[in-house]
Amino acid sequence: MTLKKGSFVIEELENVQINIGKIGAKEEQIAEGPTPRPEIIGLRNWDYRILDRYNPVYTPTGDTCDYCTYGKCDLTGNKEGACGIDLEGQSARQALMTSIMGAACHSAHGRHLLNYLIKKYGEDFKIDVGPSNLQAPLTETIMGIQPKTIGDFIPVLEYVEEQLTQLIAITNTGQEGSSRDFESKALHAGMLDLLGMEVADIIQISCLGFPKSDEKAPMAEIGMGILDPKKPVVICVGHNIAAPAYILDNMDKNGLFDKIEIAGLCCTAHDMTRYNKTAKIIGSMSKELKYIRSGIPDVLVTDEQCVRADILKEAQKLHIPVIATNEKITYGLPDRSNDSVDEIIDDLVSQKQSGAVLLDFEKIGELVPKLAMKMGAIRKAKGLTALPNDNEFKKLVAKCTKCLQCTKDCPQGLPISDAMTAAVNGDFSLFETLHDKCVGCGRCDYSCPAGIPILNVIEKASQRVIREEKGKMRIGRGQIGDPEIREEGRNLVLGTTPGVLAFVGCGNYPDGTKDVYDIVEEMIQRSYIIISSGCAAMDIGMFKDKEGKTLYERYPGRFVKGNLLNTGSCVSNAHIAATTIKVASIFAGRKTKGNWEEIADYVMNRVGAVGIAWGAYSQKAFAIGTGCNRLGIPVVVGPHGTKYRRAFIGKPYKKDDWNVLDGRDGSVVNVEPAPEHLMITAETKDEVMPLLAKLCFRPSDNSLGRAIKLTHYIELSEKYLKKLPDDWHIYVRNEADLPVAKREPLMKLLEEKGWKIDWEKKKIIEGPLRKVDVSFQPTNVPRLCKEVKK
Amino acid sequence: MTPKAQVMGQNEEKVIDTTRQAVPFNTGNIPGPKMARAVMPAVPGKMLAKAKRPLLIVGSEIDDPDVLARVVMLGKTGIQIASVGDSYKYLGDKGLDAHYMNMHALMSYICDPQWPGLDGKGGYDLVVFFGITYYYASQAISALKNFSKIKVISIDKYYHPNADMSFGNLKKDVFIEALDEVIEQLPK
Numbered sequence: 011m012t013l014k015k016g017s018f019v020i021e022e023l024e025n026v027q028i029n030i031g032k033i034g035a036k037e038e039q040i041a042e043g044p045t046p047r048p049e050i051i052g053l054r055n056w057d058y059r060i061l062d063r064y065n066p067v068y069t070p071t072g073d074t075c076d077y078c079t080y081g082k083c084d085l086t087g088n089k090e091g092a093c094g095i096d097l098e099g100q101s102a103r104q105a106l107m108t109s110i111m112g113a114a115c116h117s118a119h120g121r122h123l124l125n126y127l128i129k130k131y132g133e134d135f136k137i138d139v140g141p142s143n144l145q146a147p148l149t150e151t152i153m154g155i156q157p158k159t160i161g162d163f164i165p166v167l168e169y170v171e172e173q174l175t176q177l178i179a180i181t182n183t184g185q186e187g188s189s190r191d192f193e194s195k196a197l198h199a200g201m202l203d204l205l206g207m208e209v210a211d212i213i214q215i216s217c218l219g220f221p222k223s224d225e226k227a228p229m230a231e232i233g234m235g236i237l238d239p240k241k242p243v244v245i246c247v248g249h250n251i252a253a254p255a256y257i258l259d260n261m262d263k264n265g266l267f268d269k270i271e272i273a274g275l276c277c278t279a280h281d282m283t284r285y286n287k288t289a290k291i292i293g294s295m296s297k298e299l300k301y302i303r304s305g306i307p308d309v310l311v312t313d314e315q316c317v318r319a320d321i322l323k324e325a326q327k328l329h330i331p332v333i334a335t336n337e338k339i340t341y342g343l344p345d346r347s348n349d350s351v352d353e354i355i356d357d358l359v360s361q362k363q364s365g366a367v368l369l370d371f372e373k374i375g376e377l378v379p380k381l382a383m384k385m386g387a388i389r390k391a392k393g394l395t396a397l398p399n400d401n402e403f404k405k406l407v408a409k410c411t412k413c414l415q416c417t418k419d420c421p422q423g424l425p426i427s428d429a430m431t432a433a434v435n436g437d438f439s440l441f442e443t444l445h446d447k448c449v450g451c452g453r454c455d456y457s458c459p460a461g462i463p464i465l466n467v468i469e470k471a472s473q474r475v476i477r478e479e480k481g482k483m484r485i486g487r488g489q490i491g492d493p494e495i496r497e498e499g500r501n502l503v504l505g506t507t508p509g510v511l512a513f514v515g516c517g518n519y520p521d522g523t524k525d526v527y528d529i530v531e532e533m534i535q536r537s538y539i540i541i542s543s544g545c546a547a548m549d550i551g552m553f554k555d556k557e558g559k560t561l562y563e564r565y566p567g568r569f570v571k572g573n574l575l576n577t578g579s580c581v582s583n584a585h586i587a588a589t590t591i592k593v594a595s596i597f598a599g600r601k602t603k604g605n606w607e608e609i610a611d612y613v614m615n616r617v618g619a620v621g622i623a624w625g626a627y628s629q630k631a632f633a634i635g636t637g638c639n640r641l642g643i644p645v646v647v648g649p650h651g652t653k654y655r656r657a658f659i660g661k662p663y664k665k666d667d668w669n670v671l672d673g674r675d676g677s678v679v680n681v682e683p684a685p686e687h688l689m690i691t692a693e694t695k696d697e698v699m700p701l702l703a704k705l706c707f708r709p710s711d712n713s714l715g716r717a718i719k720l721t722h723y724i725e726l727s728e729k730y731l732k733k734l735p736d737d738w739h740i741y742v743r744n745e746a747d748l749p750v751a752k753r754e755p756l757m758k759l760l761e762e763k764g765w766k767i768d769w770e771k772k773k774i775i776e777g778p779l780r781k782v783d784v785s786f787q788p789t790n791v792p793r794l795c796k797e798v799k800k
Numbered sequence: 801m802t803p804k805a806q807v808m809g810q811n812e813e814k815v816i817d818t819t820r821q822a823v824p825f826n827t828g829n830i831p832g833p834k835m836a837r838a839v840m841p842a843v844p845g846k847m848l849a850k851a852k853r854p855l856l857i858v859g860s861e862i863d864d865p866d867v868l869a870r871v872v873m874l875g876k877t878g879i880q881i882a883s884v885g886d887s888y889k890y891l892g893d894k895g896l897d898a899h900y901m902n903m904h905a906l907m908s909y910i911c912d913p914q915w916p917g918l919d920g921k922g923g924y925d926l927v928v929f930f931g932i933t934y935y936y937a938s939q940a941i942s943a944l945k946n947f948s949k950i951k952v953i954s955i956d957k958y959y960h961p962n963a964d965m966s967f968g969n970l971k972k973d974v975f976i977e978a979l980d981e982v983i984e985q986l987p988k
């Protein structure tokens with residue numbers, strides 16, 4: 011039989027459709043599950059299962075809609091607007107749009123890299139991410155193919171782009187009306203986001219020599235105090251390594267690393283260090299304005315994503331030329347890609363132009379170091395900085411009238427006027443505390459009626475702590491290798507490793523970067539596996555213990571309990587999600603290709619992995635979280651996350667919501683609420699730690715695993731909330747589930763709750779929701795049961 | 801010394817006006833045409849006194865001793881407390897009917913008529929709150945504003961547009977005084 015392009019269904023194999031795409035050496039179409047390349051409603055049944063248990067909770071930031079010219083419509087109290095959509099529908103539509111934006115960002119990043127890398131290395135360049143057979147877990151699970159070369163990702167991105175266009179169409183007025191279906195589509199966008207990120211990171215790891223599953227990747231320096239400001243300084247801002255790679259190559263070739271400092275802000279920094287370990291990291295987006303205003307950078311190189319919109323404006327004031335290297339951010343600058351390097355440099359040095367769009371990577375590589383040498387000399391001689399000098403500072407703080415307008419405009423509500431008062435009396439400590447809590451947004455500058463440039467004042471007062479801001483971060487290792495999964499998968503599924511906690515996302519923390527360090531330190535000491543990426547991975551490395559060691563120096567980077575891993579930049583988040591697929595595949599032998607629902611069902615019921623985006627701000631972070639949710643991974647965000655306007659919250663008091671099937675015979679088993687929520691916020695770090703521990707429970711835990719997880723849940727709650735959790739007993743199935751050290755007192759408490767205890771045998775006779783059954787095969791998908799009971 | 805005297809530093813009465821500065825505490829937080837009515841403390845006080853099953857929600861900002869003292873006084877009148885964020889650590893040993901809850905989950909449950917409440921005795925007819933991170937509370941109660949019928953009153957130091965009623969933005973001494981006036985309305 012000759013196979014032609016198209017799709018066919020095999021009789022008797024209900025739900026199995028085999029799609030034949032491009033057949034040949036480039037792409038192996040070997041779907042094993044029913045949903046390769048799922049269309050927009052291809053996984054809707056799975057989404058409904060999620061949404062029926064984890065109900066969307068909407069917290070609108072506004073009660074009106076102004077999407078079309080019928081509006082503005084007042085939707086307060088869930089009223090309908092002129093088109094018939096109500097506030098619930100509109101909120102769900104916003105969730106979809108947010109997910110689409112995030113997914114588009116990562117996928118467009120992937121597209122930019124793919125086009126560039128194919129041009130440079132050819133379509134047949136082999137994928138190599140380290141010691142793995144399952145090299146592209148998300149691609150396999152979603153697409154049903156096993157990519158071997160970077161060219162194999164062409165149809166993957168085409169699929170993502172086509173699906174995203176379909177999803178964007180849905181957000182137009184007069185399209186979808188059901189909030190449930192908007193959410194199913196948002197989950198689809200989230201999944202596409204994971205796929206786009208995987209493509210982007212696999213191709214850059216493969217082509218650009220990034221660490222490949224390297225648990226011993228070297229350390230990079232990080233912090234606002236690491237650069238020598240006397241040298242010319244190049245700062246790259248954004249997420250895309252393509253242009254900075256050429257700058258690093260040029261500097262390497264010409265031996266310039268001793269003469270010029272080069273560092274990155276935001277995820278570009280991650281990938282610069284993955285590309286060349288000599289590069290350094292300043293920090294997250296929160297540091298952009300602070301660092302530019304310090305006047306230290308002599309050249310700013312921008313690419314894409316999380317680049318502040320006012321960078322050119324700010325840079326201009328300090329005569330820092332901006333080189334925009336990506337079409338997505340051009341700041342109205344002239345495109346100088348076809349001009350000679352020397353001409354461009356002349357125009358920038360003479361301030362004829364404040365910056366240039368430059369899309370020719372070779373020229374960027376040549377121009378930036380040269381420009382830095384020239385600008386460095388000029389700028390340092392002039393001592394250009396936006397920060398006030400000591401005299402100016404004294405006058406500025408004395409101007410504060412304590413009107414509190416700045417606090418009202420500050421997204422963190424920071425007590426700025428108190429710090430001003432203290433500084434008048436020579437005490438800078440309040441400002442130093444503010445420096446870490448301040449997200450560097452600059453909103454306060456606009457608000458002060460006395461005309462105090464508040465952020466500059468905070469930064470001036472914090473020079474002492476800024477100079478000491480020198481941390482270490484283990485360079486992004488990329489994927490978790492198959493051998494590591496083989497070693498650890500069992501512990502995870504049985505629960506004897508209490509959980510995987512993924513610290514991801516941005517720097518919009520509710521109470522400073524130190525929180526993230528504190529949470530990681532507490533949880534890693536309890537043997538959780540900590541995986542990090544993006545700005546969270548950077549902030550973890552910013553603080554030191556008494557011996558002067560950062561967490562990366564204290565804890566190794568293997569995927570085993572009590573280790574701290576950094577996968578890399580934002581797009582390497584894909585590997586964190588993909589780790590759960592690897593567990594399902596490598597440890598449990600589940601088929602991956604085109605088999606999303608089964609894999610996600612496995613992850614949700616068995617893999618104790620939780621994402622925490624404590625400072626999430628971007629649409630990208632929301633999309634990642636939503637994608638993780640579709641894969642069955644719960645996500646917790648900080649309090650600012652309520653402004654994402656949608657969460658997925660379980661209701662433990664609704665017993666029927668927690669019915670699962672036993673895959674052995676299809677019988678219904680009422681289980682404990684595990685995981686209890688899929689997307690939720692917490693107010694403070696003290697609240698979030700017990701919550702994280704709780705969200706690691708899974709129905710598949712064996713007794714030893716459950717006892718370990720329960721120990722941490724109880725201890726964290728007692729330590730940080732000063733109470734035994736109200737619901738601890740729900741997670742007890744028999745006496746062996748109880749923490750060993752507290753077994754008797756806890757059994758007494760259970761007896762007080764009406765449970766029957768045989769004290770002689772020290773056994774629980776009656777009380778638990780269900781028994782422990784080591785062979786239990788929890789699933790939410792009826793077709794996965796061997797024999798479905800009628 | 802009575803709490804009021806502690807604040808004033810003397811035994812004289814000061815008339816406070818909690819309806820001033822009734823603009824969203826965070827300048828940009830303007831949700832829409834329906835924003836909270838600014839009220840004097842007697843209004844929430846009387847409503848709390850009249851409610852059959854009121855719920856007081858407090859959060860991480862009750863760490864201030866003056867504020868904490870008022871939470872305890874309110875709790876001692878028998879009002880059930882949902883202690884959100886990490887606030888339980890301040891309340892656990894005070895002998896109150898206080899229960900830890902996650903704020904976000906609590907909002908979801910209050911919107912659900914089938915929720916049995918914190919103690920299994922059913923839902924609530926009034927929500928009053930204070931001492932919660934401003935933007936967090938503001939966002940969370942937007943769920944109640946738009947997707948539930950329950951009355952929500954802020955007695956926090958911030959003007960909360962998403963509540964049905966709220967104080968304006970208050971300086972600390974006025975805030976404490978306002979809480980005392982709310983407490984005065986309640987049966988001892």
Ligand code: SF4
Nearest residue numbers: 075078081083091093
């Ligand atoms: S999209 Fe609908 S609700 Fe929004 S402004 Fe238009 S008519 Fe009104």
Ligand code: SF4
Nearest residue numbers: 420448449451452454
């Ligand atoms: S720059 Fe800092 S202090 Fe100013 S408004 Fe933003 S977070 Fe607040």
Ligand code: SF4
Nearest residue numbers: 410411413414416458
């Ligand atoms: S806005 Fe300006 S004057 Fe007013 S409190 Fe803040 S710093 Fe002081």
